[in-house]
Amino acid sequence: MFAPLQNDTFLRACWRQATDHTPVWLMRQAGRYLPEYLATRARAGSFMGLATNVDHATEVTLQPLERFPLDAAILFSDILTVPDAMGLGLSFEAGEGPRFARPLRDEAAILALEVPDMDKLRYVFDAVASIRRALAGRVPLIGFSGSPWTLACYMVEGAGSSDYRQVKTLLYSRPDLMQRLLAVNADAVAAYLNAQIEAGAQAVMIFDSWGGVLADGAFQDFSLASTARVLRQLRRDGPDGQPVPRIVFTKGGGQWLEDMRALDCEVLGLDWTVNLGRARALISEGRQAKALQGNLDPNVLFAPPAQIEQEVAKLLQSFGAPHRDPLNPGPTHIFNLGHGISQFTPPDHVAALVEAVHAQSRQLRALRA
Amino acid sequence: MFAPLQNDTFLRACWRQATDHTPVWLMRQAGRYLPEYLATRARAGSFMGLATNVDHATEVTLQPLERFPLDAAILFSDILTVPDAMGLGLSFEAGEGPRFARPLRDEAAILALEVPDMDKLRYVFDAVASIRRALAGRVPLIGFSGSPWTLACYMVEGAGSSDYRQVKTLLYSRPDLMQRLLAVNADAVAAYLNAQIEAGAQAVMIFDSWGGVLADGAFQDFSLASTARVLRQLRRDGPDGQPVPRIVFTKGGGQWLEDMRALDCEVLGLDWTVNLGRARALISEGRQAKALQGNLDPNVLFAPPAQIEQEVAKLLQSFGAPHRDPLNPGPTHIFNLGHGISQFTPPDHVAALVEAVHAQSRQLRALRA
Numbered sequence: 079m080f081a082p083l084q085n086d087t088f089l090r091a092c093w094r095q096a097t098d099h100t101p102v103w104l105m106r107q108a109g110r111y112l113p114e115y116l117a118t119r120a121r122a123g124s125f126m127g128l129a130t131n132v133d134h135a136t137e138v139t140l141q142p143l144e145r146f147p148l149d150a151a152i153l154f155s156d157i158l159t160v161p162d163a164m165g166l167g168l169s170f171e172a173g174e175g176p177r178f179a180r181p182l183r184d185e186a187a188i189l190a191l192e193v194p195d196m197d198k199l200r201y202v203f204d205a206v207a208s209i210r211r212a213l214a215g216r217v218p219l220i221g222f223s224g225s226p227w228t229l230a231c232y233m234v235e236g237a238g239s240s241d242y243r244q245v246k247t248l249l250y251s252r253p254d255l256m257q258r259l260l261a262v263n264a265d266a267v268a269a270y271l272n273a274q275i276e277a278g279a280q281a282v283m284i285f286d287s288w289g290g291v292l293a294d295g296a297f298q299d300f301s302l303a304s305t306a307r308v309l310r311q312l313r314r315d316g317p318d319g320q321p322v323p324r325i326v327f328t329k330g331g332g333q334w335l336e337d338m339r340a341l342d343c344e345v346l347g348l349d350w351t352v353n354l355g356r357a358r359a360l361i362s363e364g365r366q367a368k369a370l371q372g373n374l375d376p377n378v379l380f381a382p383p384a385q386i387e388q389e390v391a392k393l394l395q396s397f398g399a400p401h402r403d404p405l406n407p408g409p410t411h412i413f414n415l416g417h418g419i420s421q422f423t424p425p426d427h428v429a430a431l432v433e434a435v436h437a438q439s440r441q442l443r444a445l446r447a
Numbered sequence: 448m449f450a451p452l453q454n455d456t457f458l459r460a461c462w463r464q465a466t467d468h469t470p471v472w473l474m475r476q477a478g479r480y481l482p483e484y485l486a487t488r489a490r491a492g493s494f495m496g497l498a499t500n501v502d503h504a505t506e507v508t509l510q511p512l513e514r515f516p517l518d519a520a521i522l523f524s525d526i527l528t529v530p531d532a533m534g535l536g537l538s539f540e541a542g543e544g545p546r547f548a549r550p551l552r553d554e555a556a557i558l559a560l561e562v563p564d565m566d567k568l569r570y571v572f573d574a575v576a577s578i579r580r581a582l583a584g585r586v587p588l589i590g591f592s593g594s595p596w597t598l599a600c601y602m603v604e605g606a607g608s609s610d611y612r613q614v615k616t617l618l619y620s621r622p623d624l625m626q627r628l629l630a631v632n633a634d635a636v637a638a639y640l641n642a643q644i645e646a647g648a649q650a651v652m653i654f655d656s657w658g659g660v661l662a663d664g665a666f667q668d669f670s671l672a673s674t675a676r677v678l679r680q681l682r683r684d685g686p687d688g689q690p691v692p693r694i695v696f697t698k699g700g701g702q703w704l705e706d707m708r709a710l711d712c713e714v715l716g717l718d719w720t721v722n723l724g725r726a727r728a729l730i731s732e733g734r735q736a737k738a739l740q741g742n743l744d745p746n747v748l749f750a751p752p753a754q755i756e757q758e759v760a761k762l763l764q765s766f767g768a769p770h771r772d773p774l775n776p777g778p779t780h781i782f783n784l785g786h787g788i789s790q791f792t793p794p795d796h797v798a799a800l801v802e803a804v805h806a807q808s809r810q811l812r813a814l815r816a
Binding site for chain 2: 241290
C-alpha cells in the first residue's frame with residue numbers, strides 16, 4: 079500500500095534498538111522559521127486554511143525534509159483539532175494564538191461534551207495518508223494529539239493562559255467534573271490517534287504541553303491518569319501490521335519521570351530542564367524501560383554554529399555511550415528540541431544542528447567500536 | 448532599638464527549631480487582592496509611587512497582618528529596584544508589568560554596568576526601618592531581592608518574556624558576557640540585601656523567579672553560581688546581633704534540589720510541582736540540611752474553604768511528622784504558596800487558609816505528643 083521505509087533509524091530508536099547514528103527531528107519542524115512555509119501559509123489564507131487542506135498540509139510537512147536530512151516527518155496540524163470537532167469553534171487570530179468561540183464555562187457544557195464523530199476530522203486522516211504517500215518511504219511519519227489535560231486547559235480557558243486560573247479553579251472546586259471532562263477527552267484522543275494510525279501514521283505522540291503547570295499530586299491524578307487512559311485504548315499495529323510506537327511528552331514533567339515510567343508507551347519526551355544522563359538512569363533500564371527523546375533548549379539555535387555544535391556534544395555526552403547490542407534492546411536517544419522550534423530561528427542553524435547530531439553521534443559510535 | 452519579637456515561630460522554623468505550629472506567610476501577601484491595598488495604591492498614583500514612598504510602603508506591608516494572623520511580614524517592594532538604580536529606567540505600565548526604558552542590548556552596555564550607589568536605594572532601606580518600627584515586634588520582617596539571573600532576564604529582555612530569546616541568545620553566544628553581567632548583579636544584590644539587614648530586615652529571601660527557564664547545566668553554571676556569589680557576601684547578623692536566615696526560591700527548580708542543597712542558606716523555597724515529602728528526604732537531613740518553604744498552588748485559593756482545608760491537610764501530611772526535639776535542629780516546614788498570590792483571590796479564602804494551617808499543624812503536633 080505504501081512504499082517500503084528507507085530510513086528506519088527513528089523507529090529503531092523508539093524500539094530501543096541499536097542504530098548507527100542518533101536520529102533527529104524537531105518539534106514544529108514544519109513552521110514559520112521557513113520562508114517556504116510562510117509562502118504556503120500566505121496562499122492558504124490562514125492557519126486553519128493550511129491545516130484543513132490536504133495538499134497544503136502535505137506540502138508543508140515535507141518542506142523541512144527538503145532542506146535537512148531529518149530522520150522523521152511529523153504531520154502538520156494543531157493540537158486543538160479535537161475540541162474544534164467537539165464544537166468549541168477554534169480560530170487563530172493573527173499574532174494571538176488559538177482561541178475557542180465556545181469555551182466550557184459551566185457544568186452543563188461539560189456534561190454535554192461527547193467524543194466527536196471522527197468524520198469531522200477526516201481532513202486530518204486524509205492529510206496523514208497523503209503525506210505518507212508523498213514521503214514515499216523516505217522517513218517515518220509521526221501522528222500526534224494534545225493530551226486530555228492540555229486540551230482541557232484550552233477548552234476551559236478558551237485560549238492560552240498565564241495562570242490557568244479557570245481550569246484550576248474547576249479542578250480544585252469540582253474534581254468530579256474535571257475527571258468527566260478528561261475522560262471524554264481521553265476517549266476522543268484515543269479514537270483520533272487510532273484513526274491516524276489507520277491512515278498511515280507510523281508512530282504517535284501525545285503532547286502534554288501543559289502538564290507541567292499542575293501541582294504534584296494533581297499531575298498524577300488528572301494529567302497522567304488521563305494520558306494512561308488514552309494509551310490503554312490505542313491500537314498497537316498499523317494497517318501494514320507494523321507496530322506503532324507511542325511517545326508521551328510532558329513539558330515541565332522532569333520531576334515526575336518515575337511516575338511516567340509506568341506509562342504503557344515506548345518513548346518519553348523531555349524538555350531542556352531535564353538532565354539526560356539522570357533520565358537515562360531512571361528510565362532506560364528494567365521492565366518499564368523507554369527510549370528518551372529531547373531535549374535541547376530551542377534558544378541554543380540562536381547561537382553561532384560553533385556553540386550549537388558544543389551544546390550538541392554536551393547533550394550526547396550527557397546521554398552517554400550509545401547502546402550497541404544488535405540482538406537486545408537497550409538505552410536509546412532520539413535527538414530533538416525540548417519544545418517547538420522558534421519562528422525566529424535561522425534555517426542554516428538548523429542545518430548545523432542536524433549535521434552535528436549525525437556526525438557527532440557516528441563519531442561516538444566509532445570511538446567506542 | 449526595635450521592640451522585642453513577640454512571635455518568633457517563622458524564625459525558629461528557618462533555623463530548623465521545633466515550633467508549636469507551622470508558620471505561614473504568603474508571597475505577595477500585600478497586594479492587589481486586598482481592597483485596602485488598591486485604595487493606598489490609588490492614593491500613591493502608581494506602583495513606583497507606592498514602592499518609593501516610605502509611609503505608603505509601610506502601610507501596605509502591614510495591611511495583610513491586620514486581616515490574618517500571618518507569622519511574618521515581607522517588605523513591600525519590587526524585585527527590579529536594583530537594575531533601576533543601575534540606570535535602566537524602570538516603569539510599570541497599567542496592566543503590562545514592568546518595563547525598562549534602557550535594556551542591555553550590546554556588549555558596551557554590559558561592560559559599562561556597575562554596582563549602583565546604594566544611596567539610590569535609600570527609599571527601600573528607609574521603608575525597612577519604618578516597617579520594622581511599625582511592626583513593633585509582632586512578627587519578623589523579611590527583606591528580599593531578585594536573583595542575579597532573574598534580574599538579568601529583565602535587564603536584557605527589557606520586560607517579561609514568553610521565550611527568553613534575547614537573554615538566552617546572549618547566554619549561549621557570549622557566556623563570558625553573561626557571567627560578567629551576573630557578577631555585577633550578584634555584587635549589587637549582596638550590597639542591597641546587606642543594607643536591608645542593616646536597616647532591620649530579620650530574614651532575607653532571594654527570588655530566582657526565572658531560574659526554572661534555564662536548561663540543565665545552564666541553571667547550575669549561571670543562576671545557581673551567581674546566587675552562591677550573593678550568599679558568600681551576605682552579613683550573618685543584624686545590627687542587634689541576631690543571626691539573619693537566608694531563603695532561596697527558584698521557581699521551577701524542583702529538579703535541581705540536590706544542587707541547591709550545597710547553597711549556604713537556611714531555607715529553600717519550593718513551587719507546587721515539588722513533592723514536599725521527597726524534598727524533605729533530600730534536603731532536611733545531614734550537614735547541608737535546610738528548612739523548606741512552600742508550596743501550595745495559589746489557584747487552590749479559588750476553591751471553596753472546604754477544599755482549601757483538604758489541600759492544606761495533603762501538604763502537611765506530605766511533609767510528614769513535625770520535628771519535636773527542643774534541643775536539636777530537625778526538619779521544619781514554613782507554609783507558603785508556590786508563587787505569589789493572585790490578584791483575584793477572595794480575601795476570606797486567605798483567612799480560611801491561614802486558620803487551616805495553624806489549626807491543623809497544632810492538631811498534628813498534639814496527635815503525636
